Amino acid sequence: MAKVLSVDTLRKPAVFLHSRWFCWPLSRRKYGSNDETSSSSSSQYLHRSLVPTMHYQKSLPRLPVPKLEDTIRRYLAAQQPLLDDQQFRNTERVAQDFLAGEGKRLQEVLLAQDRKNKHTSYISGPWFDMYLSARDPVVLNFNPFMSLNDDPKTEYNGQLVRASNMVCSAVRFMKTLRAGLLEPEVFHLDPARSDTDAFKKLIRWAPTSLAWYGAYMLKAFPLDMSQYFRLFNSTRVPHPGRDQLFTDPAGRHLLVMRKGNMYVFDVLDPAGKMLPPARIRDNLSYILSDGTPAPDFPLGALTAENRDVWAGLRDKLLATGNGEVLKTVDSALFCLCLDDVTLRDSVDASHNMLHGDGVNRWFDKSFSIIVARDGHAAINFEHSWGDGVAVLRFLNEIYKDTTQKPLVHPDQAAAGASSASDVRRLSFQLDDSLRDGIKKAKAGFDAAVSRLTIDAMQFTGGGKERLKAAKLSPDAVAQLSFQMAFLRQYGQTVATYESCSTAAFRHGRTETIRPASAFTKRCAHAFVNEPARHAASELLDMLRHCSDYHSQLTKEAAMGQGFDRHLFALRCLSAEAWRPPHDLYADPAYAAINHNILSTSTLSSSAVRLGGFAPVVPDGLGVGYGVHDNWIGCNVSGYPARDVPGFLRCVHRSLEDIFNVLDGKALN
Template sequence: MASLRSIHSVIPLRRCSNLVHFRPAALGIDTRNYSSRKVSSGEYLHRSVVPTMHYQKSLPRLPIPNIEDTIKRYLAAQRPLLDDDQFRSTEKLAQDFQNGVGKQLNEELVAQDKNTKHTSYISGPWFEMYLSARDPVVLNFNPFMSFNSDPKSEYNDQLLRATNMVCSAVRFMKTLRAELLEPEVFHLNPAKSDTDRFKKFIRWVPSSLSWYGAYMVNAYPLDMSQYFRLFNSTRIPKLGRDELFTDTKGKHLLVMRKGHMYVFDILDKDGNLVKPSEIQSHLKYILSDPMPAPTFPLGVLTSENRDVWAGLRDKLIALGNAEALETVDSAVFCLSLDDESMRDHIHISHNMLHGDAYNRWFDKSFSLILTKDGQAAINFEHSWGDGVAVLRLQNEIFKDTIEQPLVHPGSVAVVDSASAVRRLQFNLDSELENGIKKAKENFDSAVSKLTIDAMEFKKGGKEQLKKSKLSPDAIAQLAFQMGFLRQYGQTVATYESCSTAAFRHGRTETIRPATIHTKKCSHAFVCQPGQHSVEQLKAMLNDCSKYHGQLTKEAAMGQGFDRHLFALRYLANSKGHALHGLYADPAYAAINHNILSTSTLSSPSVNLGGFAPVVPDGFGIGYGVHDDWIGCNVSSYPTRNVHEFLQCVHKSLEDIFTVLEGKSLS
């Protein structure tokens, strides 16, 4: 299970009044071959020998850590962030919690978990945390992942690429629902487990035992319970707590252009994919619609505070818009066709993360965005699940569209799109118009404060680090620690998370990359130049790498401390108990105020991934360690200088690779 670190999402934390709200960003998964070798044409991406949900019943349950281990790990993570007096105070509170209230709460949590064997101890509280958050989903929750361009340049045309991507997404959905999609499995020994022979064997093993059969050949099936929410799903704003809505009967696509909303069926009455040429014709019809942008585009409301949006939605329904809203909510997914061309990757990041809010419905489970010059991305709402499912969808769409596109340059269909495509109409009054106007003002104010910059380090990457027997992810994280120390002279709370999808209804667990080892190493490189030999610096790098590896193994096995402490606090709140002093400790608030919020992404389909900082004085760091280079896509608000930070990270990487080459630092 050690290598399950390569399945990791990022859910940075956000401190809001007395609650800690977790704010997810993007998720990264090391590249692996998702699709079955035998690809069928027509309705399905492929036909898996093993049914999609075959392993689900037998997945092991997410373990609840021992309270003693949780407190030990919590204190280890606090040590580099606190001075001696602060640490002694935090240590006293933590040990008092462990021996008293924490022990009692943990016994209650374990007993509760035994009565809910169909799920995990974190699943309910996690949904509650997301859906109760009142902050706008834009910048606070929704991340984006942009696609690489199609290697055949002529297929990067907006209309052509949108058509092919819509068709591939529908094929993915149909393959999933027919249980023909390859199960999500992490193979430690693919020569034994990722073979036709093994698959033919395991399909006859009862579902209740199938996980054990995979385990015997070092394969680890992953939880796929979130996948059904990918399609026909929307987050519905409600006062106090939102709801998730899914209606699998919906056969139509929601298309947004210039702030208008259009729908047409992408499945016929028998549930089959509409002819790709017809879909192309309908999208061409929408792209050629001369209707000017609406004065009050409804999509802007999905960028608003959730309670404000809930009240305005109730007003919309009262004015007779219930059917139109239900059409939006039940659509298979949202396709946003933007009229803008992208200037560079910074422009892409801003456009795909937030855009102008006119041409988005941020509440859909995911939106596929296509710009005028054929740049594509997925922006997704995060309450329904983690990025494992979204990245799988993105990988499959990319693979399918480049290997077997269904429409081609020059293809034209003669179809009566005018009768097939319907533009949705909404009744608005002055209160709603003012609400849209105010939402747009709030949105513009929020995004105007966001800065995004990027960096490419070209002097080394994964190959060189592995030759030096160092974890590429550990070294990237170390560079962020060094960079922040170089810029601000501090070690601060840092967040990286690891998927716990190897367990039934697992979500994520936190890796805490700021450690006593990274602090010591960073100070040696940044604050004490020339005071250590190359061998001493290499030894420190090795210590950082080993400890980071230990933390990630523990996290993959559900043995971190963040989720456990979160669940214990949630339980205490739900029982009406007063919270222990551990939760009121300034050190607890500080470690959950994640100034460095990080997410790594490695996939042949993904060009960029991005998200906003999770705290006003933080950085949102999307990064990738490639074979011979390292890239970062970083966001900040005005209290931090993202350009200078990236310069400091680049300098830190230069120093690390200089030492790895056996040279002393100048």
């Protein structure tokens, strides 16, 4: 994915939703409603919420700007396990100098700006700029994937039927969202009181400027939904230096890719109603039966290119008469990728859904639904527009809708309409320079993905149930196992990143949890380097200290009280003023802690099978993991600098040791 919200982890209005690739489902959260007034309404909408979708948005609390002294204290605590004594003294010196001088000045500017921009958060603008100004290709560097579980009814897992149902449910989600009928995203700490029709009928009459406070009184915490409008009809468009996000809600068509060919057809009629599901199915059937060979120069490869190079090639496309067809691609509701592959296992699926062949993708779309020949489905999404809250909600909803209320069935007869007249295959005018650019983009893509290793592991010796019974945070234990594994494999404690959503605040983005701490370093050293010197009871005490500290860091991050985003925003202010960076930012320790060798994210959802992403640095590991009731799973990626299977073996050994200690067994 998940760290799921619960009474154990939440004692005040905080939300622990993880995101590099995703954000997490909320425990005790019921999506949808049975308040559907007619069969026609049921076919067009997922449900009809009693509370308008954006009812809480105006009254959401604002993301706080942390106190600078707290940020420096947290920064130094995170640096301590990564540095030797001399390095730490130097980092402490420059940090205290920053606190007393330049940092204080920048903090005053940041607070003044924040007071002038009460409609948003202090991090929203800089975070958009960070993503959109990045020049690396979005594939591998930014786009993650989430893979859906198969439909429990095996006959519904055929590629055509599953793709048709997913398109229909996605369109229904879009219509429900835009009609204001989608249930607001709310965490219910006391669902017996707040997740009820009686409460919803009452709160919908509350003024939008006060609605959040009414929910808060009953321990319900609405989440920011400002990113949802970018889900549909949206594309990241390359421009020199900084890309732009394009959204055209008027688009009524779907973009479909197969064998690198691009097709479009309308899924909405001129009145905005979804076309009959059988007609959508027939159009997809027509595309699947089309015998057009794969193009010699597949345009989708350009979306895997360096952003400045892609921007230059896009200008050439516009100059050679491709403006209208590019607008058609950019304004499509979303992209459906029909892959002519059968996936052997989870590793094969991870490679296909994370990057595929670089031909049958348009990585710039806000999201693409990918359906393989065997019906295995996933979503790959562009990350600049949002942090995953909307994506996982969308996936949960369409999985529920396609499995419980499918509109297309395996034995359904053809609609009888002429799909040949509905479907249009897109063609592009290419000159020699564009052909050469596509060829180079594909070669660069192939070289990049050839270096990527992905492997997976399942530990079946225990999971969430045993850890909670021992009063340990499941997420803290998983993170500790990664620290122990890296120490066992490489003899080091390294910068580690775990992202936490700040969606409890208006226009909140993310904050970083720093799992490598003085507690995990001491505990990992005891388990790995000197296990025989410690009784099981001593090791258990260390586990509890790690768990308590990790839970504290998580709560602080969810409340916007980390240090990473704050220091980032202050650095951006300094750059805007054309001032040289303070020594804090020039300190090698600052660069090292932001060179995240272990980039981690967790997922747990009944809809999601697995998820993954590439490492964020060349010598790093991308660690996707989930702590389930009775097992723990990891899906890990890496480049040649790291031994991915070896790391997973070390994680497995670390988890074995931890659960042996829980059983009171001494380690050798």
